[in-house]
Amino acid sequence: ExxxxxxxxxxxxxxxxLRLSCAASGFMFRDYAMGWVRQTPGKxxxxxxxxxxxxxxxxxxxxxxxxxxxxITRDDSKNTxxxxxxxxxxxxxxxxxxxxxxxxxxxxWYFDVWGRGTLVTVSS
Amino acid sequence: QSVLTQPPSVSGAPGQRVTIxxxxxxxxxxxxxxxxxxxxxPGTAPQLLIYDNNNRPSGVPDRFSGxxxxxxxxxxxxxxxxxxxxxxxxxxxxxxxxxxxxGGGTKLTVL
Numbered sequence: 480e481x482x483x484x485x486x487x488x489x490x491x492x493x494x495x496x497l498r499l500s501c502a503a504s505g506f507m508f509r510d511y512a513m514g515w516v517r518q519t520p521g522k523x524x525x526x527x528x529x530x531x532x533x534x535x536x537x538x539x540x541x542x543x544x545x546x547x548x549x550x551i552t553r554d555d556s557k558n559t560x561x562x563x564x565x566x567x568x569x570x571x572x573x574x575x576x577x578x579x580x581x582x583x584x585x586x587x588w589y590f591d592v593w594g595r596g597t598l599v600t601v602s603s
Numbered sequence: 604q605s606v607l608t609q610p611p612s613v614s615g616a617p618g619q620r621v622t623i624x625x626x627x628x629x630x631x632x633x634x635x636x637x638x639x640x641x642x643x644x645p646g647t648a649p650q651l652l653i654y655d656n657n658n659r660p661s662g663v664p665d666r667f668s669g670x671x672x673x674x675x676x677x678x679x680x681x682x683x684x685x686x687x688x689x690x691x692x693x694x695x696x697x698x699x700x701x702x703x704x705x706g707g708g709t710k711l712t713v714l
Contacts, residue, residue: 523707524641526704526705540701543700588703589651589654590649591651595646
């Protein structure tokens with residue numbers, strides 16, 4: 480069974496940092512691009528970041544709202560995806576989902592499997 | 604304001620048909636990037652309903668169908684059931700933003 484399990488969420492003050500992790504199982508992690516999506520309270524889904532798989536695993540993409548503050552990485556030896564979040568703001572408060580991509584050309588990629596999310600609360 | 608525009612809510616009686624629109628522009632849907640659709644219930648993982656405009660993953664009932672034309676796409680649900688009540692989102696890629704964009708979401712209420 481394909482599974483994604485997020486962890487690392489919690490409460491942090493504005494300006495603080497958190498590192499989210501996503502443990503993957505049930506599929507060949509290194510063969511797939513991965514991403515993070517968030518859902519803010521009372522609002523919809525927002526794409527956050529994407530990392531390609533090998534041989535382009537150094538290629539990343541970020542939403543304008545997080546570029547320069549968040550960093551996405553992956554450890555294929557541990558089947559784990561990460562999101563380092565620095566300079567957190569109140570409006571970063573959200574449930575953060577880890578998701579696996581499928582598709583042909585990257586502009587047509589889509590998320591076929593999602594985790595259940597981890598809650599990040601940024602508040603003073 | 605989402606780049607992809609969806610109606611905030613739609614409703615229908617059990618057994619009826621409803622459609623949810625997703626309107627974009629020349630930098631996303633109109634650029635011939637694929638549209639994908641998700642169903643989301645609070646507290647759960649979003650579920651893929653339609654990929655590549657009109658394809659259903661295995662396990663998704665054929666009551667769900669997708670279409671795309673010019674700068675818009677639509678999700679149709681026939682034979683409405685009570686457990687179809689959820690939030691629905693479209694997803695595509697936007698070349699101006701160099702990233703993926705979701706619609707604002709549509710709350711489906713089964714009357």
